[in-house]
Amino acid sequence: MSQRELVVLGTASQVPTKQRNHNGYLLRWDDEEVLFDPGEGTQRQMTYAGVTATGLTRIGITHFHGDHSLGLAGVVQRINLDRVPHPVDVWFPASGAAYYDRLVNATSYYHRAELRPRPIAGPGEVDLPGAPFTITAARLSHPVDTFGYRLSEPPGRRILPDRLDALGLHGPIISELQTRGSVELEGRTITLDEISEPRPGQNFAFVMDTRLCPGIQELAADVDMLVIEATFLDVDAHLATEYGHLTAGQAAKAAADAGVRTLVLAHFSQRYRDLDEHLAEAAKYFDGEIHIATDLDRIALPPRR
Numbered sequence: 287m288s289q290r291e292l293v294v295l296g297t298a299s300q301v302p303t304k305q306r307n308h309n310g311y312l313l314r315w316d317d318e319e320v321l322f323d324p325g326e327g328t329q330r331q332m333t334y335a336g337v338t339a340t341g342l343t344r345i346g347i348t349h350f351h352g353d354h355s356l357g358l359a360g361v362v363q364r365i366n367l368d369r370v371p372h373p374v375d376v377w378f379p380a381s382g383a384a385y386y387d388r389l390v391n392a393t394s395y396y397h398r399a400e401l402r403p404r405p406i407a408g409p410g411e412v413d414l415p416g417a418p419f420t421i422t423a424a425r426l427s428h429p430v431d432t433f434g435y436r437l438s439e440p441p442g443r444r445i446l447p448d449r450l451d452a453l454g455l456h457g458p459i460i461s462e463l464q465t466r467g468s469v470e471l472e473g474r475t476i477t478l479d480e481i482s483e484p485r486p487g488q489n490f491a492f493v494m495d496t497r498l499c500p501g502i503q504e505l506a507a508d509v510d511m512l513v514i515e516a517t518f519l520d521v522d523a524h525l526a527t528e529y530g531h532l533t534a535g536q537a538a539k540a541a542a543d544a545g546v547r548t549l550v551l552a553h554f555s556q557r558y559r560d561l562d563e564h565l566a567e568a569a570k571y572f573d574g575e576i577h578i579a580t581d582l583d584r585i586a587l588p589p590r591r
Contacts, residue, residue: 290314293312307331318343345358427496435492508544517531534564
């Protein structure tokens with residue numbers, strides 16, 4: 287069975303605390319492992335979480351503030367140290383290309399793996415040849431150039447056992463039907479449509495440092511899981527607006543408006559040692575499944591629709 291889950295590596299905003307490492311979020315998606323926003327200390331958090339550099343297939347950077355990108359240098363060097371045998375795509379805002387180059391070449395090391403930089407100049411689909419999903423970028427509202435990302439799986443079809451039984455289909459012919467779209471059986475053509483129904487693809491959105499803006503709704507619309515920053519509480523909304531962030535209440539209301547199934551709140555200010563109020567505030571607006579992300583959490587994507 288395929289594995290799709292979020293592995294939380296860090297949840298701190300600007301300053302790490304004793305309880306929270308800088309940002310880092312790994313999405314396991316079948317054979318893909320996508321690392322988002324590796325902040326300082328991500329490599330060590332990967333060790334704690336049982337995540338290997340060899341498993342990483344892609345890396346996405348929302349923006350070049352340190353708590354979202356300083357860990358890239360160590361992760362990249364580990365990818366090379368472990369001689370990761372497959373190319374690793376890295377996408378990031380094109381305006382931060384100089385920061386990307388500095389991080390990737392922060393110190394001397396042996397270049398033994400292939401990194402494929404994918405700078406993003408504007409909203410739209412990210413060029414990721416061979417990926418089993420699409421990644422779409424949308425602009426967010428923060429003091430530096432920032433993008434959020436939506437991962438979308440193509441729709442498929444769900445095989446219906448009762449229809450197979452009714453037609454007496456079993457064994458290798460089912461695989462043949464799925465591959466070819468139709469088979470001949472006892473003088474009759476049976477199509478894939480007869481034994482299956484449409485199955486929507488799963489999707490995931492990742493929204494970090496931003497004020498409220500149209501990009502959030504664009505990315506989060508009807509997603510199965512939304513990972514979104516909740517740096518402040520509503521009582522500190524003036525700070526959120528000033529520094530380009532969201533409150534827990536704002537994030538939850540945006541998720542509710544977008545029809546999100548599972549909400550994961552992260553990126554918490556150091557001023558909040560306890561996060562019970564974040565949960566209570568979010569629950570006022572969002573009646574679905576809410577997770578207050580904790581370092582080293584593993585959160586499964588919800589079952590398919």
